[in-house]
Amino acid sequence: MKYLLACAAIAAVAANAFASGDYGPSYTMFKAYTKPDIPNARFQAGDLGVLQPGMRRVYLYTAWRAIMLGAPVVKKPGTEKGLDRADGSAFGNGWDHVDGEDTSADLVGRAANVLNIKADDPAARMIVACPAAANAYAAATLRQLEARPDATRARVDAWLRAQYQVGESCQRAEDTRYAYRTEKLPDLVAPQPLPATEPAYWRQLRDYQRAAWQFHGAHYAESTALFDRIGATAGHPMRGLGAYLALRSEVRRAVAAVAQTPRDEREHQAQVLDKRGAAIVADASLQTMHEPARALLRSMRARLTPEARLDELNRYLDDPARDPYALDRLGDWSVLMDDAKPEPLRGQHAFVDWIATLQDCAGSRDGSCAVPARHALERWQQGTKPRGHTDPWLVAALMLSESLTPALEQAALAVDSSDPAYLTVRYHLARLYRLAGKRDAARAVADAALKGKLSPGTRNLFREERFAVATSVRDAGAYLLRANVDMASPDAAPAEDMLNDDAIAWFKRGLAAADMLELARMESLPQPLRARIAGAAWIRAALLDQADTGRAAADLLARLVPATGEMATRYVRAATPAERRHVALVAAVAFGLSADLDMAAPPVTRIEAGDATASAWCSFKPDRLGEPTSFVWRLPATPDLGDATARRAELGKLEQLKTATGTLGDDVLQWADTHPADPELPWLLHVVVMSTRGGCLDDDAKALSRKAHALLHKRWPKSEWARATPYFY
Missing domain, CATH: 1.25.40 (Serine Threonine Protein Phosphatase 5, Tetratricopeptide repeat)
Structure with a gap:
């Protein structure tokens, strides 16, 4: 009943960033x-x-x-598995779901041959426009037909053409849902009965296709009559399905008109359908259809007389000692409550x-x-x-x-x-x-x-x-x-x-650089996370001119990620705060280091030179990190630990900084004046320009982009980085 009455969906969202500020954790993930x-x-x-x-x-x-x-x-x-049925995860017996291998490709290929079109022609897929389980049943029927001694190419092709018409009826039902009221769709042609000269088996299968065509086309009086005839015909290959599908057709007819039917008349219809379903359940020869018939009747009651059915279920579920999963009562109740006023x-x-x-x-x-x-x-x-x-x-x-x-x-x-x-x-x-x-x-x-x-x-x-x-x-x-x-x-x-948002917020504004270094030294933490923390401590120390903390953080990062060793050595050997700052900013770009943490901590590796951007931070100000206000999502306040005095002083300085893009851009332009022969400059100017494409930017980002672009093309016009930077942003 689950797929007949309700469905649920869960979505997850991921975000990409350009430069400064790759933040986007989701607290719903934890x-x-x-x-x-x-x-x-x-x-x-x-x-x-x-x-x-x-x-x-x-x-x-x-x-x-x-x-x-x-x-x-x-x-x-x-x-057993009652909750699986109630929440819909166990449903596997209806026409909307099929277990096992998808065999629809067999039908599509055979239909293409009969229609003389290519298998990848969208028209060939019309034969599988019906629900998945119906298609699987059709594919199984095709295999049985071809194994019969009286099977001929003409007979099988005729069955395929009729099945294609059934598919057209299914597709028409779908198209009608979305067609404009004034739009007139072309008439469809129903499968015709086979001549009396054909064997009874093949004629009876055609009768089933005719009934299915009428059903999917919402011609319920006709489909009920045809299915009833199938169920009443001794020896019919579809006899076991006939009575059930006739009941299903009548249920569909009643439900289709529920909005226009008075409540007392709907109750009468339900009683008539209950009687029809009871006859199926009482017939021992239809044993395989007993449970589907019961489920169909419950579905019918939920749709046709929802008020009475909900009252019945509420009274039953009042007693916790009763089994709420028997006859899927809990699942039915949950669906009915969607439209009820609690x-x-x-x-x-x-x-x-x-x-x-x-x-x-x-x-x-x-x-x-x-x-x-x-x-x-x-x-x-x-x-x-x-x-x-x-x-x-x-x-x-x-x-x-x-x-x-x-x-x-x-x-x-x-x-x-x-x-x-x-x-x-x-x-x-x-x-x-x-x-x-x-x-x-x-x-x-x-x-x-x-x-x-x-x-x-x-x-x-x-x-x-x-x-x-x-x-x-x-x-x-x-x-x-x-x-x-x-x-x-x-x-x-x-x-x-x-990391959830509480950990990210704590790291962003709850730790001094020295506290970050202490955290990075925790050997119980994963190596990639320790490296990310050490990198953040290094960047912050360089921005704050904390030489000792910066050297210790760079050294720890080099031990955790040997590839960063050369940059760490350059930092240790740097003689001035400006040099140390420059080296740390270059390292951040080259290895994708950040002054903050995101929810995941990927391994620190060298970034492809052409992909590098200034993404180490967006802003150090407190209002840039969105926090949930809803009670059910509100996270605890972050712990107040470490050197609070140092932390407040550091944040006061960091909050005055531009974005990573702006900080790197200003640094590189100044570095070009003081170190004009530095071979990294063409690449760094390219990075500055490309970082201004998007993400968190300062008010002067466009001017910065123009300056970096002009300097690159003036001094190194024939370099690979000038060729890779045709525009500024």
Whole structure:
């Protein structure tokens, strides 16, 4: 029923930059926000990880049920793979999906031969314009036909031509959806019955194609009659499908007119269809169609009488002891709720109120969850204290609150480690301790949780909290990295090798250059990240004229990335601040070093000379880093560690600088005056010009581009870099 009623999509966005400022991390990559990063079977059995307000209804109901049942849910998870069906991931029996190898190419090639056109002609693909499973069925039928002893080229070709007509009917249905109302599409020709002189088998297959053509063309009265005749014909090769497809045709006809049909008449139609479906289920010879018929009837009820079906499902799901996955009730309920108004239902069904409260927070437009938080707290305070399980309203109150009352704290501490809500409660306990300034308590909760076996997304959340209450630069470094769970399979174990926005913001404005150097010396961090950190410390030290820190950072980078050794030696030997600054800027361009960090830390390697740009930073000012304001996405404040006095003084100087493009450009033009024979100058002038194409630029970027271009073509007009720089920007 999943593909018949609903679908879901997840998108991820990546960005490219030109010069100064390659920033673009996505905080959505580190939180299992809309669905768990825990396999459905485990989630269904109570392994909930840390719940998120933005999770889909099927997951929030599953969580509510698990919390209501408590630890025993492990033994009462419900129908095996039930959550797979509810969220749509297990669907594989409908006409919209097919398992196994795609055989549509066989049909396309054969159709091309019959039509005397090339196989890559778009017209040949008309034969596979129907849903994938229908095409797979047609391809299987073709193989069976060709294996028959009475198969001839003429008979097979005739079947292919008729199947092509079925494809035209499918394509027409699609075209009609997007055609302008005044646009008249050409008439189609239906497959004709075969002569009575043809063998019965071939005539019966043609009857099936005729019925399919009528069905896809929305001629439901005709298709129902033809499918009924197939189902009533003893020995018909499609008899097993006939009654089911006739039912499907009638359902489609009723649903197509639902907007114009009064509610009482729709109820009567549903009863008639239920009776027709019951006849299929009662026929033992149609055993293979029993489950599809039941699913079709549920789909029919959801579309034809959604109000009554939703009321029935709400009353069923009220009791957590019932199996919500039997007959895919949870999946049906979730789809019907898309068009329902939850407010009238909240007072009647506790689980609806609980889910809606969490979703109110997730959908908050002003970034505040104060109203749903207050509602959750009131429901918890007013409710009776359950025995044997945690109150779901306690969980909701902890999830949405921004302060921890003594009563909430006491109740949270009483939740047993075997409880499905345990990790959610502990995470929010750590969060609320941090907000209350109880940093030691927050650390203790996070440290204890991180000793257990956690899903990657759950680990991210606890590491996020632990990072926020770190005691030193090195302590923070131990919790710097997160795993990207956005596109990972729930069964995967993605590496903790990326940075979230909190770590990036901390590095950008929370560390002095010397603190960065200390962080780069942590051998527990990945080598590429250490090299990136050392490179950032080197750049900042050079910009700030911190010779000792700069030399130490350059030396560390050379040990981590030997290819940078020559530049590091040049830096150490430089006699003046201007020389050191120039060498560091050239190294940044040559090796793609940055004064900041991005979410990924690729290995430091030499950049192709023609691809190099000034991308080491965009701005050191605080307002250039966008931060989420929504409650559900808000990250903890970054830790205040290291030498705060030095950090503030350094940032005050760095904030006055131009972009990396502007800083390099000014430096290179000045260097050309003081070191006119430097062989790197033609290349550096090319880099300056190309860096002004886009990205973060200063107000004088165009003038800078013009100056660099003019100097390059004046002094080195025949150089390869002059030829590679025909324009300024």
